[in-house]
Amino acid sequence: MNSKTYSFKLLDFATDFVVMALLLAGIYFAQTDLHFLEKTILIEDGMVENATVLFLLVASVMTVVRIFKYASSKSIHWLVMQVLMASFFLFIAGEEMSWGQRIWNVETNEFFQQYNLQGETNLHNMKVGDVKINTLIFGKLITVVLIIHLCITPFLYRKKEGFRNLVNKWGVPIGYLHHGIVFLIFSIGLNAIPTGSKWELYEVVISIIVLSIIYSPMNKEIYQSKKHKVKKAQFSM
Numbered sequence: 001m002n003s004k005t006y007s008f009k010l011l012d013f014a015t016d017f018v019v020m021a022l023l024l025a026g027i028y029f030a031q032t033d034l035h036f037l038e039k040t041i042l043i044e045d046g047m048v049e050n051a052t053v054l055f056l057l058v059a060s061v062m063t064v065v066r067i068f069k070y071a072s073s074k075s076i077h078w079l080v081m082q083v084l085m086a087s088f089f090l091f092i093a094g095e096e097m098s099w100g101q102r103i104w105n106v107e108t109n110e111f112f113q114q115y116n117l118q119g120e121t122n123l124h125n126m127k128v129g130d131v132k133i134n135t136l137i138f139g140k141l142i143t144v145v146l147i148i149h150l151c152i153t154p155f156l157y158r159k160k161e162g163f164r165n166l167v168n169k170w171g172v173p174i175g176y177l178h179h180g181i182v183f184l185i186f187s188i189g190l191n192a193i194p195t196g197s198k199w200e201l202y203e204v205v206i207s208i209i210v211l212s213i214i215y216s217p218m219n220k221e222i223y224q225s226k227k228h229k230v231k232k233a234q235f236s237m
Contacts, residue, residue, distance in 0.1 A: 027189065
């Protein structure tokens with residue numbers, strides 16, 4: 001096992017360990033000191049929310065760097081997907097911090113005061129009629145997408161050549177089975193934390209898993225140049 005492979009294995013272990021540690025810590029404080037959990041650990045603009053923003057920004061920057069590094073040797077499909085991913089990570093990070101509203105003390109305009117449940121300048125806390133955007137899109141929809149991507153696509157990628165070729169063509173990073181397992185365990189265990197603030201933990205865990213997959217996906221070849229692939233093939237011969 002070379003040093004690079006070892007570092008990838010270490011990252012996988014660290015990802016799983018941190019996710020489970022966050023879950024156990026959340027459950028522990030929920031049972032022993034719920035006030036501390038809500039007002040110190042999971043507080044708005046606290047360390048957990050800031051960590052979520054940081055991980056998403058790192059994922060976005062990492063994707064942008066790869067665009068500049070590999071775009072010349074990749075297809076337009078790959079380029080489009082990387083731009084979409086980098087933009088999405090940046091958008092979610094911006095939403096988490098309300099686009100810097102609290103940092104720069106920007107007042108909420110009349111529109112967001114009327115339709116945003118927290119009176120903040122962001123979309124995910126808005127309510128349209130009886131529909132809460134956060135619950136519909138950032139809760140249910142993203143959860144379904146994550147379950148499919150983390151638990152189903154790894155199997156399809158390994159078993160179906162056509163699916164594998166399509167995924168690689170578009171440059172979609174695929175996670176490993178352990179990502180799906182820890183996500184499911186965490187999602188189930190989250191029910192043991194009786195506070196609405198628990199979703200801050202959910203968000204930071206998603207950002208950790210996403211960053212782990214972006215850094216070291218199963219299909220590492222999507223982040224390799226054609227020249228590198230040729231050299232690797234020649235070496236294997």
